[in-house]
Amino acid sequence: MLKTAITLSDENYYSNEADWQYMSVSQYKDFSNCEAAALAKLKQTWEPEGLQKAFLVGNYVHSYFESKEAHAKFMEENKDRLFSSRRPHGLLKDFQIAEQMIERLKCEPAFAQLYQGEKEVILTGELFGIEWKGKIDCLNVDEGYFIDIKTTKDIYEKKYDPYWGPGSNFIERYGYLVQMGVYANLLHQKYGEAFVPIIAAVSKQTPSAAALITLDQMKIESDMSMLEENIDRIYKVKMGQAEPSHCGTCEYCRSHRRITGFINMNDL
Numbered sequence: 093m094l095k096t097a098i099t100l101s102d103e104n105y106y107s108n109e110a111d112w113q114y115m116s117v118s119q120y121k122d123f124s125n126c127e128a129a130a131l132a133k134l135k136q137t138w139e140p141e142g143l144q145k146a147f148l149v150g151n152y153v154h155s156y157f158e159s160k161e162a163h164a165k166f167m168e169e170n171k172d173r174l175f176s177s178r179r180p181h182g183l184l185k186d187f188q189i190a191e192q193m194i195e196r197l198k199c200e201p202a203f204a205q206l207y208q209g210e211k212e213v214i215l216t217g218e219l220f221g222i223e224w225k226g227k228i229d230c231l232n233v234d235e236g237y238f239i240d241i242k243t244t245k246d247i248y249e250k251k252y253d254p255y256w257g258p259g260s261n262f263i264e265r266y267g268y269l270v271q272m273g274v275y276a277n278l279l280h281q282k283y284g285e286a287f288v289p290i291i292a293a294v295s296k297q298t299p300s301a302a303a304l305i306t307l308d309q310m311k312i313e314s315d316m317s318m319l320e321e322n323i324d325r326i327y328k329v330k331m332g333q334a335e336p337s338h339c340g341t342c343e344y345c346r347s348h349r350r351i352t353g354f355i356n357m358n359d360l
Contacts, residue, residue, distance in 0.1 A: 100214050100225055108136060114216065114225035115327070117271040120319065123326040124267075127336035129344035131329060140343050145186060148173060152190040153243055153294070154229060157197070158211040189296055193243055196300040203292055206304065207239060208232060215278040220323050226275050237288040238275060242268060247293045247301050255318070263291065263305065270315040272307055277316075 104110055111119060111134060122130035132138035148170060155166040167174065176182045183191065197203050209232035216225050230239040244262045253260035263269060272289035279287045289312075291305040328334040338345045 100216060102212065102214075105214055105225070105227060108134070110225065113223065115219075115222050115323070115330075116225050117267065117274050119330075120270070120323070120326060121267045123329065124322065126339035126342045126344060127326070127329050128338045128348070129342050131336045132344060132348075134330065138344055138348075144173075149186050149190050150243060152187055153193055154212075154241055156194050157207060157229070157241065162212075189298070190243075192298065193294040193296065193300050196294050196302050197241075197292065200302055202304060203302065206237075206290070207292065209235075209238075213238075215275065215282065217278040217281040219274065219277055220320055222323060222327055224274060224278060226271075226278050228275055228279075231279075231287075233283065236285060237290055238279065239290045239292050240268075240272070240275075241292045241294070242266075243294055243296060245296050247295050247303055262293075263307070264311070267315075269307065269312050270319055273312040273316040274319075276312075 098104060098109060098113060100110060100114075119130065119134070122133060129138070129140070133140070151166060152174070155163040174183060174187050176184055207230050209230050211230055213228040213231045214225070215228065216223065218224070228238050229241050232238065242262075244266070247262065250259045250261060251265060252258045253265045256264040268291060272291070276287055276289055279285070289307050291307070293301075293303045293305055295301040325334065329336045338349050340349065
């Protein structure tokens with residue numbers, strides 16, 4: 093196991109060094125989807141198409157609700173990727189939608205009343221013998237809850253999920269249950285108290301839908317049990333103690349996996 097040598101901050105939280113020294117929920121989900129792709133991404137030999145744009149859209153919304161200063165800094169640092177080269181003062185379409193999502197949340201008094209506390213809180217701790225990191229959008233220690241803002245295509249859309257089955261919602265499909273479970277565990281380690289997780293969801297539709305969502309604790313525990321079962325294998329792959337498997341269908345596998353023989357049509 094690596095000894096953690098860096099203290100996490102806003103400046104280095106998303107750094108490659110931090111990703112090697114700490115496990116995170118996003119990294120865990122990457123390895124759960126495809127070990128080969130996750131390891132290549134961690135080694136910085138490959139980056140998925142569109143990853144940067146999705147990350148920027150999320151940070152556009154999050155930075156606004158962090159503070160005016162944080163949002164202004166984000167806009168300045170990323171102006172070349174936010175604005176059209178043909179119209180220097182015109183936001184690209186994805187970020188116009190991000191503006192719409194911000195306005196949708198701003199007009200909800202219930203969200204404004206609840207979204208009170210310390211913003212962008214970095215947490216670290218040990219889970220299942222491994223050092224973890226997490227970053228919470230809004231933490232209210234006095235009231236005992238934390239909130240994460242989630243942007244999604246459609247809050248009410250139901251789709252099939254390999255684990256949760258048909259009719260699963262976006263919280264189940266995108267691993268937000270395990271994310272909130274990990275955050276709650278790290279908070280309990282730090283404060284010795286139980287914290288209630290809440291998701292503030294806003295859709296990418298026009299107009300956007302918005303909702304404040306509480307979570308099913310039994311479903312969180314189910315996802316945390318699955319994490320406990322899988323994390324030893326994932327950590328061994330990350331540390332080079334086991335060979336990564338290929339999912340065979342993701343973006344990385346489509347471009348990197350070679351043909352080594354025939355497959356039967358029934359295996360498609």
